[in-house]
Amino acid sequence: MGGAVRRAWLWRTEQLAQKPERGAALLVVIGIGLVLLTLVATAMTFSVSGSLKATGDQNWNGAMAAAYAGVDEYESRLANDNTYYRFGNPAAAFSSGSTLIAPIEANPAFGAGATGGWASVAGGDGTASFRYEVDNSAYSSSGVLRIRSTGRVGTKTRSVVANLKQAGFIDFLYFTMYEIQDPAQSGVTNPSCADTYAWAGRPAPSGGWSVCSDVAFGGGDVVNGPVHSNDTIRVCDATFNGKVTTGNPGAVGANYLRRNSAGSNCGGQVFNGGLPTNSPVIAMPATNASLRGETRTDAGVAEPGCLYTGPTSIVLNSNGTMTIRSPWSRATRVVGEPATSGSMPAACGMPGTGTGALGSSGGATVPVLDANLLFVQSVPLLTADPNFRSATTWPTGQSAATCAAGNGIGFPRSNENVASIATSYGCRHGDAFIKGTLAGTMTVATDNFLYVTGNIIYADTAADVLGLVAQNALWIWNPVCTGWGCPGGGGALLPDNRRIDAAMLSLDHTVQVQNNDRGGSQGVLTINGSLAQKYRGIVRVTNSSGVNGYSKNYTYDPRFRYIAPPKYLSPVAATYGVSLLVEVTTAFTAAGALIP
Structure with missing residues (x-):
């Protein structure tokens, strides 16, 4: 029995000794399982959060x-x-x-x-x-x-x-519909000239003679900005420092310039902005009558401009005012189209001939129409119009005799070369005569001619903006004296060199230097802004009398990429482009609530 008991005791002891080993193994197994579970959970959490982040980023x-x-x-x-x-x-x-x-x-x-x-x-x-x-x-x-x-x-x-x-139009420093001289100035009556593009079959210049009075850019011309013509451009030894485009649908390679009938081209062109390329034709509005509508008090215009009637002189003053002389004006804001009644707000100057009135010799001095426009119309023919005057009714101080001699406000000058006073300085025409230093933003538009009679300069080149819109020609006034009594035996009556800070537009005709074929060389015409016209205006002419007119120094106003003068006209088929795009603080929650 003793041996059996001993063996039993040893077996039990061995069993008890082995139990702690089995417990430790279990703990190890459980521990490993927990680690694996944690890794799986972590991986799943990472995967899910990564998915959520990816979705959020998306x-x-x-x-x-x-x-x-x-x-x-x-x-x-x-x-x-x-x-x-x-x-x-x-x-x-x-x-x-x-x-x-x-x-x-x-x-x-x-x-x-x-x-x-x-x-x-x-x-x-x-x-x-x-x-x-x-x-x-x-x-x-x-x-x-x-x-x-x-x-x-x-x-x-x-x-x-x-x-x-x-x-x-103000996207370009220079814009034309047709690269020919205005038929009203050239006298060309060929119907194939006036409204036909060169690329659509207009007769080409023959030898040294231009059938349709084509005008070319010449030696010394430097154009610092974008250029577009619906026509094919003729260039002879000129420099373009901006992009040049043409409506010529075949304007690639050798087809970008206007040639003569023999196929010869001018030479010496420099295109630093790249060779001309094709761009769609841009149509001009037929009329600037919509601008006259901006002077109506019944047309829903928040702040109507000012309407003046007959020849009107405008001198821009550097203190933010302008002095206006307009003897024919009665109502300077109107109701209806055609007008049937009107008013005389002080902001436009008071009609009449009293001291400080529009019809006085010194004119009326009023604040510039900042962020607005003024329109100069011809004397109305309809009797219901508040500015109507019959053919025998004259403003105080004027008469049939004074009307025959000029427009009643100082034009033409004594002995000035004028082909026709009635045409150039009609006393009932909607012509504006403007010069001076502008402090503000404004547009001036006319029924008929618009004359730039001296320098137009911005008081602040970063803030001031001027638009000039003529239904007919826009003239760089250049009076030349002819006949007895001329100083120095004749010639130009204004100092050399001119500067114009403005966006200029002629709808029916041209932007042109008056008397460009006489009076001698007058230095440089500097334009800071843009110039758009139906027909090409002539600035400088070399003829038997020598060199006349001005050489060009045209520079684009880069602000016109982003802004325009007040209520300035746009092409018939208007398109919009993004001039600035920035991200800002989010305005709404996903539920649509405004975020303060």
Whole structure:
């Protein structure tokens, strides 16, 4: 028994000794399992959070793309209807100060607030949307629309602000419809000349004689800015330091310049901005009558401009005022088209001949019409018009005799060379005569001629802007004395060198130096701005009497890429482009609530 007991005792002892080893192994197994579980959980957490981050990043980027899509969609609406700038949601926070109305056809993108709508991004399967707010408060004064577009994808929203500016004539330093002299000046009556582009079959110059009075850029001409002509341009030894485009549909390689009938071309051209290329034809409006409408008090214009009648002299003063002499003016703001009544606000100057009145010898001095325009019309023919005068009715101090001698406000000068006083300085014509130093932003438009009678300079080149829009010719006034009594035996009556800071536009005719074929060389004509015209204006002529007129120094005003003079005219088919685009603080939550 003793041996058996001993063996049993040893077996039990061995069993008890082995139990702690089995417990430790279990703990190891459990520990390893927990580690593996932790790794799996961590991996799953990392994977899920990575997926959420990737989705969040995707939505974040998508929201910006949706905001851009909103800007594009608004541009497309403007392209289809260039009056769409009037529409929007006047209750939107960004639209404060704007003049907006709701469109007839509802636009969900005009939504604002948590209950407002969102427009879906095309092709986005409903996952991306946008809304935008319009600010048109500066449109009439600078031609710029502002839009804040907010894009939304999932719970992410982002906002951008874009400035939209109408593409127009002021996108170019130099613009023409036809590269020939104005037929009204050249006397050319060939019907194939006046309204036919060179690339569409206008007769080519033959030898040294231009059948249609083609005008060429010549030696010494330097053009510092973008150039466009609907016509084919003729260039002889001139330098272009900007992009040059033409409406010539075949304007590639050797086809970019106008040649004579023998196929010969001028030489010495320098195109530092690259050879001319093709760009679509740009049509001019037929009339600037819409600008006269800006002086009506019944047309919904927030701040009407001033209307003057008959020959009107404007001297711009550096202190922000202008002195206006306009003897024929009675009502300077009107009602109706044609006008049936009017008013005489002090802001435009008081009619009459009393001291400080529009008809006095010293004229009326009033503040510049900042961010606005003035329009000079011919004496109306309709008896209901408040500015009507019969053929035998004259302003105080004028008569049939004074009318035959000039326009009653100092033009022409004594012994000035004038082909026809009735044509050049008609006493009932809607002509403006302007010079001086501008402090402000303003546009001057006329029924008939517009004469620049001296230097026009900005008091502040960073802030001041001037637009000059003539229905007929815009003349760089250059009086030349002829006959007995001329100083120095004859010649130009103004000092050499001229400077004009402005955007200039002639709808029916040309921008041209008066008496460009006589009077001798007068130095340099400096234009800081832009020049647009139907027909090519002549600035300098070399003939049997020598060199006459001015050489050119034209420089583009780079601000015109982003702004325009107040209420300046645009092409018939208006398009808009983004002149500035920046991301801003997000305007709305994904639920549509405005973020303070």
